[in-house]
Amino acid sequence: MTGIRDLAPVIRTDRMGRRLGLAVAAGAAAELAGLGLIGSAAWLIARAAEQPPLAALSVAIVGVRAFATSKGVFRYGERLAGHDVALRAQASTRERLYRALIPAGPLNQRGADLLSRMVDDTDAVQDLLVRCLLPAAAALVTGVVAVTIGLFLLPAAALVLLAGLLAGGVLIPAGTSAAARRWAARIAPARADLAARVADLVHAAADLAAYGANGRALAAADEADARLAALARRQARANPLAAALGVVTQGLTVAAVILVAQGAGVGTVATTVLALTSLVSFEPVLPLAAAGERLTGVLAALRRLREIRSTPPAVADPAAPAPVPTGPLTVEVEDLVVRHGPGRAPALDGVSLTLTPGRRVALVGPSGAGKSTLLSALMRLVEPEAGTIRVNGVEIGDLSADDARRLMTGLTQDPYVFQASLRDNLRLAGPEAGDEELGEAVRRARLERWVERTGWDAVLGEDGRTVSGGQLQRLALARALLHNPPVLLLDEPAEALDEATADALMADLLDATHGHTMLLVTHRLRGLERVDEIVVLENGSVAQRGTHEELVSSPGYYRDLWRSEALTAGR
């Protein structure tokens, strides 16, 4: 069974096997106590009707009281142990998933919705344990014990009970599981369609309202909802059917057991005990129909997680990483070719570039020219198809990815704000930094006014203060400046800022990074006369390179852009 394979690594850790065993034992004991309670009570009453001496009943009386008391205690133990195991399993599943995600992989391209589904999927292990495995184990033990009791009293009746329990505990759950699988495949597209319509209405509210298209969009959502509801109504018949079959199985099994027992003439006491234990032995078995249904979803989630874990990282670390180069760093990029997927046009097609210590190089070019891809290659987030990147003569492919990023990192595309204080959001780039250094980074990123207003301890991120695009960009820049890597990479540091702020920020930045090895991606040319070299990328290759003076005096993308910028800015 696939689920077990996913559980194995979870169980191996943290003495989980023992804890799980304890939970199973407590659950089974609780069910058995219930069985014992009804069995001994049935025996007590049926036997008492024969009016034996009181002593003959004393064991049963003790049994009734003991089972009655212990049932609740065992149940309590089961719930505690079960939840403990589930929480541990979930924690270790999440940690395992996280560790699998640490090396950069194609996952980086996944959307936010996929990520949150992935996190939801980690609950599957918890459900597998608490809602599938534990109930199944308890039902199994109960069934075995009930059938064994039956074997002692009347083997024929025991066989009837066994047949009934198998139907209720195996066939019906198998049916619900199959139905859930079939319906999941049919309902998922309808659900996704509805979600898309709803997202349209919410995210595109302005577009729809401005163009008077609200009514049409609402009607489309209603239609999608109606389609989903029609499917859901049909799906909703599966579980009641299972419940109905369960009721019939239980009732007919009990009736058959009585018929068999009375036919065999085993007497009122044995018949009563057989009938009532049969009746009660179904109690842990019938809920397995719901477990079967849930199991389908659980297994699908586990399969998705397994796929994620087994996706090879985009960049493999070498078996024996080379030592990290020290001293002033020279980065040489030679004929670099990067492709974002087989069959796609290369994002970088033979790019060469040299960064000597203290040299500042700017990368410009239209969007999609490969600027960010080059930064990704330097940060060892993508594996080049051909060409080399050397740092002081060491190929970065021979370094571990972490070490490569220790040398070259900075402001990346799509920086993220964590649900944490402003201070912690900044300090993740410099865990050792004191308040003074934090303040300096913030000042250099032109963020000090906002920080003053917001306060260092204000919580940012989803549950906290909203951060505008410009603030986020400057926060990310402050992180990069605080981190201060040997080779600073900056991807569009002035994006999402207004002209005046962007100009001031670039001027500051170029002041502050004087003498610092830096690769700067930008689409604004103002200030670039101060960098040592400008590389113009177009369609993945170097179209032009040189200083600002050289580039403005020769025809091409750079001069066109410079002229249009100068023209419109009135310079």
Added chain:
Amino acid sequence: MHKDLVRLARSERAVRGHLALCLAAAVLAGLLVLVQAELLAGVLSGRFAASALLLLAVVVGVRALLALVQGAAAGRTTTGVKSALRHRLLARLQELGPVRPAAQRSGELVTLTGRGLDALDPYLSGYLPSVAVAGVVPIAVLVRLFAADLTSALIVLVTLPLIPIFGALVGMHTRAVTERQWRALSRLGGHFLDVVRGLPTLRAFGRARYQAEVIRQVADAHRSATMRTLRVAFLSSLVLELAASLSLALVAVPVGLRLLSGSLDLPTALLVLLLAPEAYLPLRAMGNKFHAAMEGVAAADEAFAVLDDATRAPGADAAASAAGGARAGSARAGAAPETGAGTGAGTGAGTLGATARHVNGAKIADAAGSPNGARIGNGAEPEGVAGADAPGRAVRAPEIRLENVTVRYPDREEAALEDVSLVIAPGERVALVGESGAGKSTLLHLLLGFVRPASGRVLVDGVELADHGSWRDRLAFVPQRPHLFATSVADNIRLGAPEATIDEVRAAARAAHADEFVTALPDGYDTALGERGANLSAGQRQRVALARAFCRPEAGLLLLDEPTARLDGRSESAVVTATRDLAEGRTAVIVAHRPAMIDLADRVIRIADGRVVADAPAGERQPAGTRGEVPSR
């Protein structure tokens, strides 16, 4: 029980019937268990012949049938309630308009309206029936027990209330703690998601591995705290379990002893043994379903909070049409009593909290065709309004006049726009500049009718904006990040003109410099966009949005919100050229950052902190970065 939810279920006729059927089937099936116990006891004690087993089979069959009926009815109830609630939520969101306070995060609204409502399933199809059963079956069992054996009945009668009493006592004691812990659990999930989402950033700064440790520590700390809580919280179920099983023992042992003494017969004794657990079972079943149902209650609370929240909308769609009431009473003076809607809006709007009902009333009245002009206190029949619906009308660039307009958002202290007065002449092209957050977008939203002034007036061709019934038919809007729908390119372009022919769509695309790349797509204008379709670059998306505007040739007012904010030089110039053509012969208000866009304008208005700080013809524009040097109006 959730009052709003039950009210909703009652108000929808179809749902009401199915819910009643579902509850009735559940109760009936519960009562049949009594009959089943009666038959079993009779057969086992030998009072009934074995042939009574046939009757037992029939009872079981009927119970199975009732389970089917209950399930089908429950399915119809849940889908019915969810559809109704979803429809109301979406309609309400549209009323609230596109400008929502930050407190309502779009993502959450999408989740709530979509998957979130599924949390109602266990409440409606599990909890409600179990409540009905718990209300009827224990009493029926007690009645039967009293008829059969007084002593046992008394024991059950005395112990039965222990379950709700203990449940409530322990529940009260642990509820707050438990709830806090469950919230912490969801926060833990949030923390994990947060870290996973931010992984690229962590990776860039070499903190990814360190966070793995943090994840473990947070989870461990959380687990210990949770288990401490659960040890207490689960006491409630321990007590319930004990109460039920000990009560059975309390009944069974004396019954056995009385059988021994001959003061009770076996059929009655067996009946008591079989019936007694059935008295407790429904209460425990209800308790078990309670927890899953609580998620549904939370979802319902959230949904009804959105539905009931009228105060949040500074300028709901609906409010815009009823905004007359916001003008200090002038509307009320002239309100014709023809529908009462105008009056309703007028009275209600004195406070911003004009309840949804009033506003809705006004909207419905408008939709029903009540003449808008009738509510205008200051006369001036709007000539533009009457004919605005007529197709094929020539472009008429409107004049826009703002008189001392102040806009406030309920969740913010400072005004978004403060005492702004402006006149934009017909055909004038105005660039709005200023720092982000200064109020430029609010001004656009004001003209779009997404927000309404807290004080002051917005006049279009001399008539107050609120009274232009189909005002938005006369404008074209290009937002900063236009939303492209997961449908064909052509349908995306004809968003504001669903009747447009493919030739008109092409013409619009050509004018927007979009025809070339659209034709190059795999299926041309029929290419589906979005997740499963083609992806367009930012510049291309912007040009599709411009094509939308071109596809509305009758629009006299053009509103653009930083259409080139994220474009590189070459994409920018295509968008700028297209915008220049589009603005021809129209009144245009353009929020702009970039010089190329600002240069399109005849006039540049700088806004800071919600006020106009500079207003000058484009030629006299001061260098970017200075402000306040041109006298404000």
